[in-house]
Amino acid sequence: MLLPAAPVLPRVARAWKIPLKLDGATGVALTFDDGPHPEGTPAVLEILADAGTHATFFLVGEQVQRRPAVAARIAAAGHTIALHCDRHRLQLRLSRAQLEDDLRRAAAAIEDATSATPRWHRPPYGIYSVSGLEAARAAGLRPLLWSGWGKDWRRFTTPARIAARATRELSGGDVILLHDADFYSSRGSHRKTAEALPTIMRELSRRDLATVLPV
Numbered sequence: 001m002l003l004p005a006a007p008v009l010p011r012v013a014r015a016w017k018i019p020l021k022l023d024g025a026t027g028v029a030l031t032f033d034d035g036p037h038p039e040g041t042p043a044v045l046e047i048l049a050d051a052g053t054h055a056t057f058f059l060v061g062e063q064v065q066r067r068p069a070v071a072a073r074i075a076a077a078g079h080t081i082a083l084h085c086d087r088h089r090l091q092l093r094l095s096r097a098q099l100e101d102d103l104r105r106a107a108a109a110i111e112d113a114t115s116a117t118p119r120w121h122r123p124p125y126g127i128y129s130v131s132g133l134e135a136a137r138a139a140g141l142r143p144l145l146w147s148g149w150g151k152d153w154r155r156f157t158t159p160a161r162i163a164a165r166a167t168r169e170l171s172g173g174d175v176i177l178l179h180d181a182d183f184y185s186s187r188g189s190h191r192k193t194a195e196a197l198p199t200i201m202r203e204l205s206r207r208d209l210a211t212v213l214p215v
């Protein structure tokens with residue numbers, strides 16, 4: 001059962017029809033997982049607003065419930081609201097009923113806070129189980145993983161390394177994974193991500209790559 005390897009094996013993702021990139025897009029999608037976070041999310045929102053750029057936020061239901069106002073701010077600023085999970089657990093350990101329950105709870109929390117209905121889904125760690133993928137599709141959600149990342153969750157990384165890694169070999173349609181929260185990664189990691197973000201966006205414009213949202 002190779003499906004869990006989809007984030008690192010493009011042929012597996014293709015076989016299960018899980019996009020790593022946005023087909024036909026000429027720009028690059030910035031995506032942020034694990035929020036909302038009381039410091040990380042506002043910091044990222046401010047940088048995106050200054051640049052006039054929009055991104056996609058894969059929200060965690062239990063974090064949305066703790067700070068619905070921050071989730072509402074993301075939506076109010078015109079960013080795409082997407083669904084990560086309710087609790088940040090590896091799908092492989094969960095039953096179909098648990099997976100469905102997790103999706104339902106997350107969707108309800110997100111919709112209550114933002115009035116937005118998420119259309120895109122990315123599981124914790126980017127790892128789908130067969131049941132998890134089926135449950136997401138049955139709930140009307142479209143899976144989206146990523147084609148580039150900053151590895152910004154790592155304890156000993158730096159903003160410069162995050163930016164360099166995230167912008168390595170970029171082309172149209174690429175989806176970059178970043179995190180605006182440190183709930184499930186090393187402590188304070190969101191500060192390095194926020195520090196890396198202006199460099200990432202400068203690099204995109206240097207290469208004439210616009211930022212795009214999944215449609």
Ligand SMILES: [Zn+2]
Pocket residue numbers: 033034084088123124125184
């Ligand atoms: Zn996550």
